[in-house]
Amino acid sequence: MNRTTPDYAAIRRHLEGKQGVHYWRSLEELTDDPAFERFIEVEFPDIAPQMDRRRFLQLMGASLALGGLAACGPTPGTAVPYVAQPEIIVPGKALWYATAVQFTGYAQPVLGCTHVGRPTKLEGSPEHPASQGACDAFTQAALLQLYDPDRSQAPRFKGVESSWDAFESDAATLQAECDHDQGQGLHILMGASSSPSLQRQLEKLIVRWPKASLYRFEPFEEGRYGPARLAFGRPVEIHYLLQNADLVLSLEDDFLGAGPKQTSQARAWANRRQAAARGDGESRLVMVQASPTLTGANATETRRVQPAQLPALVRALAAALSEGSAAPLAAPDQQWVEAMAAALQSRRGRCLIVAGPHTPADVQAAVHRLNQRLDNVGRTVGYTAPVLFTRIGEAQLGDILALTQAIHNAQVRTLVMLDTNPAYSAPGDLYFREALEKVPTRIHAGLYYDETGARSHWHLCASHSLDGWGDARAVDGSVCISQPLVQPFYGTRTLVEIVAMLAGELSPDGHALVRNTWSSLPDDEWRRAVALGFIEGSALPSLQVTAEPVRIADAPVVSGLQVQFRPDPSVWDGRFSNSGWLQELPRPITTLTWDNIIGVSIAVAERYRLVSGDRISVMIDGRSVEGPAWVMPGQADTVVTLFAGYGRERSGRVGNGVGYDYAALRMADSPWLRSGATIARLDQQSSLAFTQMQHTLIGQDVVRHVPRAQAVGPARPTPELPTLYEQPVMSEPTWGMLIDTDQCIGCNACIVACQAENNIAVVGKEQVAKGRVMHWLRVDHYYDGSALDPGSTFLPVPCMHCEKAPCEVGCPVNATVHGADGLNEMVYNRCIGTRTCSSYCPYKVRRFNWYNWTENDEPSIQAARNPNVTVRSRGVMEKCTYCVQRISEARIAARKDGRPIAEGEIQTACQQTCPVQAIHFGDLSKKDSAVNKAKDSIRHYALLEELNTRPKTTYLAAIRDQKPGEEKA
Structure with missing residues (x-):
């Protein structure tokens, strides 16, 4: 679409003139612009020129998880073939192991699904009270990070690949110096951590070298x-x-x-x-x-x-x-x-x-x-008590400001940086990159050879949570045990092993180090903890504390605009910027992909005549950053929001050179907010890839609300609409889904879970902008009410699996058919790519493979994918299958045991990961099934039910509450 500044006053009048609740998806929709109407009516964008080979290989390299290539490095020991295959290894049958991944220091308890020794899926641990079987998008995407070929693969000394033996030799010299000076000049900076094993090792280190100093830096601290x-x-x-x-x-x-x-x-x-x-x-x-x-x-x-x-x-x-x-x-x-x-x-x-x-x-x-x-x-x-450790022994961990001052005072002789990237994420006023050059010896340990690793003398390749032993506390304080799901792909070491090497231990064993921390546990309790993934009864006990009165200081007088600094909801502080799954995940509010934006209010947009995509410069005290503006309904008038995680130099082939870096404006003493900003519109526009207006549904009551007082009661009878076709007979079983829009919070974890489960391709920014994103499930965001202060509703939209599916009628080769258990199935080998089925589908849930994303794959890459799901090729249509592979697995197991499929035995990937239990799935042919009981609600409705497609995916309307003050308190 061409750049046209919206008439924001007309938008206000448009909404004020509406009677009742009016739903809308973007400000452009409210302008009644004919160009916009033509834009959303385009079902298939024109076929673009063939993607250039360089970009194709970039996306293939990191976004499709080159697990096979990652495993092709040299491995110590002798390879032994499966002449006598272990009994537990059955091709096609998954094995599950409990483990944990860490995020900003907190453990996320998970179950890892492995096929023939390769992890293929992560699910939240159902036994752990903090997750209860659910997990977030970051945890789902940790699997892709494990297979990322851009991960650091060997130690480096001054940028050249080296060896652990060489580092141990240098570490011995460091140990001698520290023993002589009691650690004077040794400073250790780490990311947030809750690992009892790491804490124990650092305590031993401080006892040995009492003059050493420790610091912690987390760009977005959650501990409070x-x-x-x-x-x-x-x-x-x-x-x-x-x-x-x-x-x-x-x-x-x-x-x-x-x-x-x-x-x-x-x-x-x-x-x-x-x-x-x-x-x-x-x-x-x-x-x-x-x-x-x-x-x-x-x-x-x-x-x-x-x-x-x-x-x-x-x-x-x-x-x-x-x-x-x-x-x-x-x-x-x-x-x-x-x-x-x-x-x-x-x-x-x-x-x-x-x-x-x-x-x-x-x-x-x-x-x-x-x-x-x-x-x-x-x-x-x-x-x-705090979950993250804030002190080692009697010593309080310092912050990055104190470390920078120590560097400028020439107090730092050796700086060890563990699982942190301050050269990228430190506040701009610290000039940490320049300060780093003053340190005589710099040692960095991390997953990637990143901005900090490239500026260090030694870079040490750290293990991923999924291929090394470790421990950490979950958000409730319970101790989670991380066991490796796979043999390390590279010559990596865990952080506890690296600290042990710094202390002089040669070739330390991660399992032994963690086991020593929990040596008080008998062997049987230890084995149970490893099997469960956490130590039972280890959650931190409640504290009885008393809050004292606090005087709230007056806010300083502000001038100009205020700038808020926020983590990006998909790549956080940049640690996930090389994940194609997360880069292509629509942000929950904006549905933007592959970029960060500068959020501005409608008032600012009116003042500077901005439209979303205009490049602007944000300036404070002579320093500035440039990026694309995004007009945000609901943004405070004088507030500008900057998002982290982009502008990376050494993220990897997916994340390098994407977006802007706001570090120049962020200050150490005010890391979340600054005042006195001005902005200027540049004579440029950024091409942004967002999905908000793609696959738009056109129909009546797509989103529904009911008042709280009317939300309880059985479902109302639905009148049968006239039809020329015979009513289909419901088979046994007949699978169906119910989505509760009152529960859905729009976190999008379901999208990543579906992508991981079903081998869904990453297509890149250019293709997303053309409406060719391959996600089988989308979460539509609908606004209602005023553009200045709108309400929101999220609507997950998978395939409806209609009983009277228009796509089945439209397909000329019978590639989309009705299965015996009521599923609307795709027969990939029959599909000739006419795309007729997609044009017939009123729900816009079918996805076409415009390119062959697998044609250059090495055979070993397949090990990183779910072997139970076909990898689709160019020219083939695909869509949500209700995770038919899981249905088949349960059916086979039930038939083998001579029993019916149990209630709840089948969970779709989206349902299993959903943290709010908004998705229900089950057998519609059983009146007493959980999904049918959930559907027996006055809030139940079908999407576009006026079309009489009889969808098996239906919805519960959201509930409207009264605002405080509207009722008698």
Whole structure:
């Protein structure tokens, strides 16, 4: 589409003139532009010239997981063929192992599915209370990272491949120096960690070398230990008990958004929503935010505020709750605060106030005090000792600012950097890259030869969580044991092994090091812990703490625009930027792929005449960054949002040179927010690949809501629509799906799970922009209400598996057919690529292979994929199959045992990973099946039911809550 500045005033008038709830997907949709109408009506974009070989190989190299090539390096020992194959290895039959992957220091407990010794899928551990069988997109994509051929494969010395023996020799010299000087000049910087084994080793190191210094740096810290120390006098871990909260007030806390605690918090939130949907209590969420968030998108009410207004708002709320005094706010704000306080007071012990990690420390501390006053402690919020370790022995871990100052003071002789990339992610005012050059000896250990590794004397290749032994604590503090799912592809070492080498241990064994940490466990308990993936009963006990009163300081007077710095919801701080699965995953709010954007409000867009895609420059104190603007409905008027994780130099072939890096504007003393910014529109546009307006559904009541008071009751009879065809007879079994839009939070974990399970190709930015993304499942985002402060609903759309499927009628070669168990099946060998089925499908869920993504594959690459799913070739149509391979596996097992398929025995990949249990799957031919019971609701409806396709995938309407203050408190 050509650049045309929207008439934002006309958009407002358009929405104000609507009666009832009006749903929309983008600002452009509200302009009634004929060019836009033509754009969304195009079903198939014109065939583009053949992709150049360089880009094709880039995507093939890292996005399709070259697991075979990764395993072709030299392996110590003698290869022994399977002359007598182990009994447990059965070709085609999966083996499952419990393990864990780490994300910002927290363990994510998982089960790893392996086929003939190769991991092919990760699922959340059903035994662990923090995951309960679910997991997030980052955890799903950890599998692709394991097979990434751009991972560091050997130690490097000054950029040249070396050996571990050579490093051990240099480490011996370092040990002698440290023994002589008691560690004077040795400084160790690490990413956030909760590993008891690593903590134990570092404690031994500090005892041996007491003058050594330790630091921790995490670009987006989730621990919130500093504000807790301000409130309680000690650092504590905060645990939201959302399953008990009838009302949640979130002050810029995106607790449903991407992060290490997303799965557990989303599951607890879903439990509360499910109970409320049954009529058991309430489930209301009020979000105070400056930038749109996933939590705000799921809120009953959102309230836009400028960050500088938040301290005064919290002071006024505290005063209304009889906690201190405050000057009254402007009338509308004061009325809102008083209504909010009344709603909280009426739900004492059943409400919760939360504050985001980027809010001022005194605001977070005040929130602890308010929860205590409202009797919420122990009911809707709990506290334990920190999960991440913040001290080693008696020594508190320093921060990166203290380390930089030590470097400038010539106090750092040797700097060891473990699992961190400060040369890329450190705040810009530290000039850490330049400071690093002053350190005489620099040692870096990480998964990739990244920006920090390239500036170090020694770079040490670290093992992945899935190919090495380790331990770490989950978000509840329970100890998870990581066991390798596969023999290491390269000559890598785990972090605990690397620290052991620094201490002088030759050829350390990771298993022995971890086992020594837990030597108090008898062998049988250790084996059970490894089998379960965690040590039972190891969760941290609750703490009884008292929050002291805190004075909330006035916010500084701000001028110009305020800039918020946020992690990217798909690549976080850049650690996942080389993952094709995550780069191509639509962001939950914007549906953008393959780029980061600069979020601006409608007010800023009007002032500077911006449209999404315009390149702009954001300037503060003479420093600037450039990137594409994105007009964000719901953004606070004077706030600009920058997203991390891009502008990488040494990410890998997928992530290099993509997007902008905002480090130049981020300051060490203000890592989340800066004021005094100005922007300028550049005379350029960026080509952005987003999916919001692709595969648009045109019909009645695509998204539905019902008031809370009318949400409980049996399903209403649905009148049979007239048809010229005979009604099909339901077979036994007949598989079907139900999606609860009231539960879905739009996290998109289901999309990555489907991609991993079904060998779905990554196509690249250019093809996504043409509408050729291959995802079998999409999550549509619908706005409603005002463009300035809209509501949101998320609608997952897989194949409907219609009983009267138009695609089956349209296919000229019978390549799409109706199966015996009611599935709408694809016979790939028959498909000749006419794409007729896609043009006949009103739900727009079919995907066409415009290119042959597998033609240059090495045979060994197939080991990285699910062997039970056919890899499709060019010219073939594909779509959601309800994970037919899982259905077949369960059917074979049941037939072998002479029994029917048990209820819940089959879970589709999207259903299994969903942290909020929004997806139900089962046998529709059984009246008492769980899926049929769930469908017996007044909220039940079919998508585009006026077309009479009789889809087997149906929906439950979302529930509308009253806003606090609209009802009697």
